[in-house]
Amino acid sequence: MPLGxxxxxxxxxxxxxxxxxxxxxxxxxxxxxxxxxxEFSHSMGIPIVNRRVVSLFERLGIEEEVQFVPVEVEGQSEPWFILNALQVIRCIDDARCEEVLYWRPEDGEPERVGEYRNVAGMKIDPTKVGDASIFRPWGWLVVLIVSERVKLAMEQEGITGIKFIEV
Structure with missing residues (x-):
């Protein structure tokens, strides 16, 4: 649980x-x-990474796409960081997803009507992503998406704690 x-x-x-x-x-x-x-974990949906992940992103030349916010982790002496993705891209391909649910007027949250309520089996339209290496999809911000190049680099580096699902 992150504490201020x-x-x-x-x-x-x-x-x-x-x-x-x-x-x-x-x-x-x-x-x-x-x-x-x-080396890669989550706390309340936010990626927490160690210095090896930061160094890898620097070597890949994608440090401009993320912000690394220092955090203190209980029981750890080495540096840790929140990985803050700096791009949100409207790219979810509703037609190819397993299921997409939207907020409706009868759901009782009028300010959210038309927004995603749930996205299962998410698929994206790669033509809308451009050359982004890491981002969150607009409307379903609980997901962090990385390019194939970043995925392969993290796997080759042996970063622990990562799990990838093709979108």
Whole structure:
């Protein structure tokens, strides 16, 4: 659970907006249960990575597409970072997804009508992605998408904790 100053829960949704953030307060992460540290993990839907992932992204020349926000991880002395993807791309291919549900007026959330309520078996339209290496899909921001080049590099590097699903 990410915590800011005064042990207040940190607003993690800020990391789904696709923009660089000016973080002033320190972010601390507790680890429950304790175990082996993975180089790529998630906390409340936000990617948490170690220095090897940062170095890999720098070698790939894609550090402009992400912001690495330092965090303190309970029980860890090495540096850790929140990986904040800086792009949101409207690319979900509704027709090819297994199921797409939208918010409707009768759902009781009028401000969300027409937005995605659920996306199962997500597929994207690669023609809308361009040369992006890492991004979140517009309308379904809980997902982080990487290019095939980034996927292969992470696998070749042996980054622990990653799981890829073709979209």
């Amino acid at each position: 100053t005064e042990d207040e829960v940190f607003d993690t949704w800020r990391f789904h907006e696709g923009r660089a953030l000016d973080i002033k307060e320190p972010i601390c992460l507790s680890v429950k249960p304790a175990g082996v540290a993975l």
